[in-house]
Amino acid sequence: MSTDVVADREVALVEVLDRALGAGVVVSGEVTLSLADVDLVHLSLRLLVASVDTLIGEGGQTTDTR
Amino acid sequence: MIHAYLICEPATAAPLPKRRGLRGAKLRATTAEGLAAVYSNHRSFAASPELVLAHERVIEAVMERGPVLPLRFGTRLEHERDLVAFMGARRAELLAAIDRVRGRVEMGLRVIPRVRRGGQRDETSSGRAYLLERVEKHRLSERAKREVHLPLTRLATADVVATRVTPPAILAASYLVPADRVESFRTAAGRLAAGVAEVQSFVTGPWPPYSFVALDETSAASAASGHPG
Numbered sequence: 001m002s003t004d005v006v007a008d009r010e011v012a013l014v015e016v017l018d019r020a021l022g023a024g025v026v027v028s029g030e031v032t033l034s035l036a037d038v039d040l041v042h043l044s045l046r047l048l049v050a051s052v053d054t055l056i057g058e059g060g061q062t063t064d065t066r
Numbered sequence: 067m068i069h070a071y072l073i074c075e076p077a078t079a080a081p082l083p084k085r086r087g088l089r090g091a092k093l094r095a096t097t098a099e100g101l102a103a104v105y106s107n108h109r110s111f112a113a114s115p116e117l118v119l120a121h122e123r124v125i126e127a128v129m130e131r132g133p134v135l136p137l138r139f140g141t142r143l144e145h146e147r148d149l150v151a152f153m154g155a156r157r158a159e160l161l162a163a164i165d166r167v168r169g170r171v172e173m174g175l176r177v178i179p180r181v182r183r184g185g186q187r188d189e190t191s192s193g194r195a196y197l198l199e200r201v202e203k204h205r206l207s208e209r210a211k212r213e214v215h216l217p218l219t220r221l222a223t224a225d226v227v228a229t230r231v232t233p234p235a236i237l238a239a240s241y242l243v244p245a246d247r248v249e250s251f252r253t254a255a256g257r258l259a260a261g262v263a264e265v266q267s268f269v270t271g272p273w274p275p276y277s278f279v280a281l282d283e284t285s286a287a288s289a290a291s292g293h294p295g
Contacts, residue, residue, distance in 0.1 A: 012270050013115070013119070014176070014232065015174045015176065015270045015271075015273065016118065016119060016122045016273075017115055017118050018228075018232065018238070019136075019172075019174075019240075019273060019274075019276035019277065020118045020121055020122055020136070020138065020139040020276065021118065021138070021139055021140065022138075022228075022230075023136075023138065023240075023276035023277045023279075023280070024135075024136045024137050024138035024139070024276045024279060025073065025135050025136065025137045025138065025160075025163075025279050025280070025281060026137075026138050026141065026281075027070060027137060027141045027143060027148070027149065027152045
């Protein structure tokens with residue numbers, strides 16, 4: 001159960017980032033995050049989801065050897 | 067510059083919640099045409115996940131007081147006047163959007179395959195393995211759509227399936243749900259998700275209704291550029 005709680009929290013973070021960066025009202029069509037900024041946030045997002053994936057994989061095969 | 071968080075009805079933003087905005091900045095509100103916008107003043111700053119979370123927390127705090135239209139993170143404006151002008155120009159659409167989300171919240175569904183295939187690391191070395199994985203992901207995604215997503219749409223007043231999904235998730239969807247039916251939505255989602263053992267389905271929320279506040283981008287674009295439709 002505790003694994004699920006951790007996973008839920010991390011997934012929730014991804015949900016926030018996905019929504020706040022990809023949806024919502026755009027004022028004057030001007031969203032001026034630089035590409036580097038967006039990449040940075042999406043990289044964090046991928047890392048987060050990957051960690052969730054590893055948690056889910058627990059009890060199954062080991063998925064990350066780093 | 068200013069960073070804008072949300073648009074709401076004036077009564078929802080008065081008083082503002084006792085909390086700080088991005089980087090500890092003071093929250094401010096400006097009103098125009100029966101609408102209010104919440105923002106804070108800043109020098110320019112780089113985006114980070116922490117700032118996105120801070121943006122979200124401000125919106126959630128105001129959302130406890132009434133319907134809000136969350137603004138996309140990264141909207142940079144020079145001055146409060148730009149917000150006033152925007153609210154004036156898009157008043158009818160903004161008011162309609164507020165009515166659409168009144169008393170409702172957004173719930174999220176994210177579906178991730180339970181077992182990671184060992185071939186993932188070698189995807190460049192084996193085109194065949196890569197293709198097989200694509201096919202399998204597509205099959206799982208379609209199944210989750212049919213057996214989890216579709217039944218959930220019946221409990222929602224609106225829904226949207228994400229066109230781009232951050233891997234390793236294979237399906238992400240959002241639902242606009244009456245605030246008093248969040249628990250029954252969760253219960254139903256849990257029951258449906260349990261029926262598809264090959265995937266892990268996460269139900270999250272309630273969120274501000276990010277996915278249900280899009281204004282008519284076409285009219286905005288054509289108004290800005292002077293092109294018809």
